[in-house]
Amino acid sequence: MPDISAILNELPVNDLAQKVGASPDDVQRALGDLLPTLVGGMQANAHAPSGAASLASALEQHVNGAQSVDDVDEADGEKIAAHVFGGEQDAVVAKVAQHSGNDKGLIQKLLPLVAPLVMAWLASRFTKSNDAKKEASTEPSGGGLGDILGQVLGGDSASSSGGLGGILDSLGGLLGGGRK
Known part of the structure; x- marks a missing residue:
């Protein structure tokens, strides 16, 4: 199962940077x-x-969703x-900005652009998983959806930004049932 880095590698960082008026390095x-914060919240x-x-x-509504920045609604x-x-949301954006060392305004601009791209990416994996396992469950115990999100998050224990656990841990209880 792909992890967070797989999503990151598929995102059009240069196009996002151009759209928000930031450097590709800052956007990356x-x-x-x-x-990881967005997927952790999900x-x-x-x-x-x-x-x-x-x-x-x-996710079913985003199966054929945005594939490029130009496609993003x-x-x-x-809404996502x-x-x-x-x-x-404001507290999460502030924590992400603080942790990444970026301006809060950049995070606020990126979030509505990235969320539909991530949903489309996850939707393609979720529907493939459901096709392979018709018994996939959306119960709180995990099942298909919980497993996919957990695998995506669990696959990246040391991202270039200081580790997945770092940002999710710093968010504490903001994500509800997420990591503390």
Whole structure:
């Protein structure tokens, strides 16, 4: 199963940098913390049956989703971020900015651009998993969706930004059922 670095390697960093008016290096560093935080938030939400069902439904809607920055619907990205982080979005953005050493404004610009790209990436993996295992579950115990998110997060124990655990640990309880 691919990990966070697989998602990062597939993102159009130069296009994102151009879109937000930042250097590719700054965007790459920001994404190194933003991606595990976004996927970690999805995983935290998937621990509740209603959250898992909602995420599975959203993934189904993104199967043929954004593949490039030009395809991204930023309003959709804002909705994804609002669902994932809820009322804690500003605090999460501030923590990601602090951890990555980037300006909070850069993280705020990237989040609605990256969220639909990540959803499309995860949707393609989720549907492949469901096709392979028709019994895949969205129950809080994990099942198909929980397993995919856990494998994506668990596969990157030492990202270039200081380690996946570092950013998720620094977010503490902000992600709900996520790592503490």
